[in-house]
Amino acid sequence: MTKPPSGERLLKLREILFNETDETNELSMGEIIERLRQEFGPGFEFEQRAILRDIEDLTNQRFEIFVTRGAAGKKYYSHKNKRFEQYELRLLINAILSARFITKKEAEQLIEKVKGLTSKHLAAKLPNPTHYESSIRSTYQQLRYEIDQIQIAINESLKIKFQYGKFDIDKNFVLQRNGEFYEVSPHALIWKNDYYYLIGILNGEEKFRHFRVDRMRNVQCTEDFFFKADINISDYINKSFNMYAGKEQWITLKFKQSLVNVMIDYFGLGADMKKIDEAFGWLRVKANRSEGLVRWLLNWGSDVKVLEPRDLVEEIKAEIQKMNQTYE
Structure with a gap:
């Protein structure tokens, strides 16, 4: 022996x-x-x-x-003192499961690695990816590498180039601008609504644009340096609706009090809010004026009414008329 x-x-x-x-x-x-x-x-x-x-x-x-x-x-x-508590590992796995930009195979691999951070007995009690599969997942295998390229460019203040596209009715991915490359100064990479978004400024423009990272292709980090705009990204994101870019504007809403928590979720506890009567509340806040804002407001039907600005009221009315004509 x-x-x-x-x-x-x-x-x-x-x-x-x-x-x-x-x-x-x-x-x-x-x-x-x-x-x-x-x-x-x-x-x-x-x-x-x-x-x-x-x-x-x-x-x-x-x-x-x-x-x-x-x-x-x-x-x-x-050995009892694991690196992570059980609830912390569950949070990590739930985040992986909800991230639509990760492919199914990558999600399964990541979850197995997370489970390896605790004992096999406790790992068996963590969520199983086959039970929580999202209906929509990215199929673009290069995404994980391109996210790294974007983050390097943000850290080093370097411009990036990429192609951008979306799916057509036949579920084919089609590049926009006939495959022409976008050149963008990347300011932030954020996770919103279960997707990664790039916030950046397109060459020749001054305002921010948002790009879904899973719709970007062939990301390249250039050697061109840029100066980052002085902006509070967290504040900017809170004012953007469904990651649509737009001009910042004061809006005033009347809403049913049953939506108080919805308003707080979107605008934060710092929003100017007060009670009108037993049924309705009043809200005044700065938000990015965009298609996303209009669609979000229409989502609540008669439970939310725009009071100001007047041009936003007219835009909402026009969209409601279009909806009525669609169903006539």
Whole structure:
């Protein structure tokens, strides 16, 4: 019988305790030795004294190992202090599951990696990707690499070039501008409505535009430097509706009080809001005037009424008339 190298034995012991033990699952010394034999194969000898030294060494390396006593004083060993709490891993997996820009295969691979951050017993209790599949997922395999290119360009204030497109009625992806490249000064990469968006300024323009990253193709980082605009991105995003760019404008709304939380979700607790009567509330806030804003307002039907500005009121009325004509 031969003894395995002490370093390999220690690493394998750490792996066994991490993967197979937690708050409710422990291993006895005999079970640890049996697991080591399974890992190293027949012909290897494992002494209890050597394993106890390994346990002491791991503890000194801040890999905390708990020892409890069972019946007849039998000792059991476990590693309970995982890098992440169970609820934290669940949050990470739910974020992966809701991200439509990630392909199904990539989502499954990422979730398996996340599950590897805890014991196999606790991992079995985490969400299964096959049970939470989104109806729409990206099929563009290069996306993960292009996100890195975009982030590098943002960090180094370099312009990027890319093609942009969308699906047609036959579900074919068609490039816009006959495949011509867009040249953009990228300011921020944000995750909104389960998609990644690039916020940037197109060459020759001054206002911000939004680009769905999963609709971008052949992203290239150029050597052209640009000066970033002085803008609070978080504030800008909060004023954008469904990631439509537009001119900032004061709007005043009358809304049913049942929508108070909807208003707070979109405009934040800092929005100027007050009670009109027992049924309605009043709201005044700055928002980006865009198609997204109009569609969001129409979504609430008669429960929300635009009071100001007047031109937005007229735009809403015109859209309602078009809807009426569609159904006549």
